[in-house]
Amino acid sequence: MKEGVIIDLLKKLFKNDKDVSSKNIAKERLQFILIQDRIKLSPGEMESLKEELLAVLSKYIDVDSSNIKMEVDRHDDMMALVANFPLKRSV
Amino acid sequence: MRNAISFRVSSKGVIINLNSEMKFSDIADALMKHTEEASSFFTGVDIFLNCSGRVFSLKEMQELIDIVSRYEKVDNIYFLNEQERVRSRATDTVLINRTIRSGQKLKYPTNVVIIGDINPGAEVVAGGDIIVLGKLRGVVHAGATGSTDAQIIALKLQPTQLRIGNIISRSPDETKIPESIRPERAYIKDGVIFVEEMKF
Amino acid sequence: MAGKAIVITSGKGGVGKTTTTANLGTALAMLDRRVCLIDADIGLRNLDVVMGLENRIVYDIVDVVEGNCRLEQALIRDKRQNNLFLLPAAQTRDKTAVTPYQMQELVSKLKEEMDYVLVDSPAGIEQGFKNAISGADQAIIVTTPEVSAVRDADRIIGLLETEGFKEPEVIINRIRQDMVQKGDMMDIDDMIEILAIKLLGVVPEDENIVISTNRGEPIVLKPEKSRAGQAFNNIARRIDGEELPLMSLEKDTLLKKIKRIVGLS
Numbered sequence: 173m174k175e176g177v178i179i180d181l182l183k184k185l186f187k188n189d190k191d192v193s194s195k196n197i198a199k200e201r202l203q204f205i206l207i208q209d210r211i212k213l214s215p216g217e218m219e220s221l222k223e224e225l226l227a228v229l230s231k232y233i234d235v236d237s238s239n240i241k242m243e244v245d246r247h248d249d250m251m252a253l254v255a256n257f258p259l260k261r262s263v
Numbered sequence: 264m265r266n267a268i269s270f271r272v273s274s275k276g277v278i279i280n281l282n283s284e285m286k287f288s289d290i291a292d293a294l295m296k297h298t299e300e301a302s303s304f305f306t307g308v309d310i311f312l313n314c315s316g317r318v319f320s321l322k323e324m325q326e327l328i329d330i331v332s333r334y335e336k337v338d339n340i341y342f343l344n345e346q347e348r349v350r351s352r353a354t355d356t357v358l359i360n361r362t363i364r365s366g367q368k369l370k371y372p373t374n375v376v377i378i379g380d381i382n383p384g385a386e387v388v389a390g391g392d393i394i395v396l397g398k399l400r401g402v403v404h405a406g407a408t409g410s411t412d413a414q415i416i417a418l419k420l421q422p423t424q425l426r427i428g429n430i431i432s433r434s435p436d437e438t439k440i441p442e443s444i445r446p447e448r449a450y451i452k453d454g455v456i457f458v459e460e461m462k463f
Numbered sequence: 464m465a466g467k468a469i470v471i472t473s474g475k476g477g478v479g480k481t482t483t484t485a486n487l488g489t490a491l492a493m494l495d496r497r498v499c500l501i502d503a504d505i506g507l508r509n510l511d512v513v514m515g516l517e518n519r520i521v522y523d524i525v526d527v528v529e530g531n532c533r534l535e536q537a538l539i540r541d542k543r544q545n546n547l548f549l550l551p552a553a554q555t556r557d558k559t560a561v562t563p564y565q566m567q568e569l570v571s572k573l574k575e576e577m578d579y580v581l582v583d584s585p586a587g588i589e590q591g592f593k594n595a596i597s598g599a600d601q602a603i604i605v606t607t608p609e610v611s612a613v614r615d616a617d618r619i620i621g622l623l624e625t626e627g628f629k630e631p632e633v634i635i636n637r638i639r640q641d642m643v644q645k646g647d648m649m650d651i652d653d654m655i656e657i658l659a660i661k662l663l664g665v666v667p668e669d670e671n672i673v674i675s676t677n678r679g680e681p682i683v684l685k686p687e688k689s690r691a692g693q694a695f696n697n698i699a700r701r702i703d704g705e706e707l708p709l710m711s712l713e714k715d716t717l718l719k720k721i722k723r724i725v726g727l728s
Contacts (some may be wrong), residue, residue, distance in 0.1 A: 193645070193647065193650075195643070195646045195647055195648055195649050195650070195653065196646070198610050198648075199648050199649055199653050199657070200607075200614055201595030201610055202610045202614060202649075203657065203659060205610070205614050206614060206617050206657065209617065209618060210617070210621070219562065230587045238574070308637035365554060366506060366507075366554050366555055367555065367556035383512075384508070384518070384554045386554070386555055402520075423517055423518045423520075424518050424519075424520070424521075431521060433519055434518050436515070436518075436542065
């Protein structure tokens with residue numbers, strides 16, 4: 173019990189839990205939701221878009237399918253869908 | 264019971280309405296009484312005696328002029344014969360057995376009795392009296408057809424606004440809200456809305 | 464001289480549009496500007512209550528458009544600032560009682576007399592919202608640091624851009640610096656990055672807002688007592704053209720930080 177408190181305290185003092193802090197969860201969820209809102213795609217359609225893109229790209233290049241990122245960027249009047257397909261390091 | 268005489272101030276002077284349904288002697292007495300109690304009530308104004316559709320004899324008119332002359336400094340006395348707009352009190356009554364909530368508006372040409380509250384943001388308009396067996400917190404308008412003898416009664420009178428006839432009054436900005444339930448009555452007196460506690 | 468009409472909107476309800484409208488209106492009036500507030504939330508009026516003027520309403524916006532009274536008869540003069548007016552919403556009607564065209568006429572009439580016309584929009588994106596934005600020259604979006612509120616703000620920004628609003632600006636309301644520092648609340652940069660519009664101001668969460676609403680007295684009347692009041696005053700000055708740096712939100716002192724970590728505060 174006492175140990176738990178101390179560990180908690182230490183964790184707080186040296187906290188490196190930035191990525192799991194609820195603000196970052198909020199931000200990520202929000203970004204994902206807004207992609208769908210802005211381009212009016214349902215999560216299902218988004219997923220199949222991702223898969224189809226992946227299938228096409230995989231024909232030509234080796235893609236790291238676990239790290240794909242898709243975002244909608246806004247600059248002034250323009251919106252762009254930015255898809256990020258990291259390449260697998262050639263072994 | 265309606266009064267034998269009633270007063271109304273117009274831009275030209277003071278109008279004294281003489282109740283056409285009452286005996287001449289009652290009217291004369293009431294007027295006499297008022298001149299005695301309030302001889303300086305009107306100063307430097309013209310007085311219009313409204314016969315309200317009734318025909319007086321020359322003698323009766325002379326008597327009325329004599330009485331009215333007892334007011335201090337009356338400039339001129341005129342006779343009018345304006346039929347009052349239909350101001351007979353509403354005789355029908357509507358009974359409502361629920362609370363009137365914000366955004367709801369009730370409008371009846373009759374008297375209205377509400378068993379329940381009138382919440383803030385609600386509005387009740389009645390041709391006659393409004394009686395609330397509950398808390399009155401919204402806007403109510405009694406005598407909406409112009410009747411100045413309509414009244415508003417509530418077990419707890421905390422209105423946003425009270426309107427009787429064409430007179431509006433609002434609750435003071437700094438209100439101390441009494442916790443206890445005590446019935447109050449609002450009515451028009453001398454062109455102002457008065458609120459008094461009802462004693463039983 | 465024609466004034467400027469600004470709509471205050473959010474999409475999501477409960478983020479503080481009405482409080483913002485009441486405070487910015489009062490603050491602009493305190494800067495000696497002639498200001499008229501319009502409550503466009505027909506059927507759910509509230510601005511009158513926040514301003515403490517509910518017992519003075521005789522006519523409302525629907526009476527004006529239906530011709531039951533003249534515009535001047537429906538305007539309620541504020542009890543503290545004599546250059547501040549309120550055009551109240553009707554409570555017993557619904558959003559369809561006014562059309563966007565009527566709203567536009569009304570706003571342009573008021574602009575002739577006023578320096579600022581602030582329109583308090585209802586929540587939602589339906590007719591009430593469409594009414595509120597018609598006639599406005601500029602839009603202010605109010606949001607809070609919550610996923611749902613920011614999402615709705617984004618939707619509103621999109622709709623406003625489609626309607627031709629050039630540069631909508633955002634006010635971030637109810638931010639809690641203690642939670643931001645713990646990483647439990649999105650910070651200003653997070654939200655501005657996502658929404659990609661100009662930040663007009665930040666208002667800290669402040670319990671004095673509840674108290675001022677209870678009393679019907681906008682908090683800017685006593686800014687010395689509250690950080691939210693100061694923030695609204697600053698925003699009003701920015702609207703009025705002053706270049707004013709963003710209020711620095713309180714930085715935690717080391718002592719406070721330690722206290723919080725050990726659970727003392």
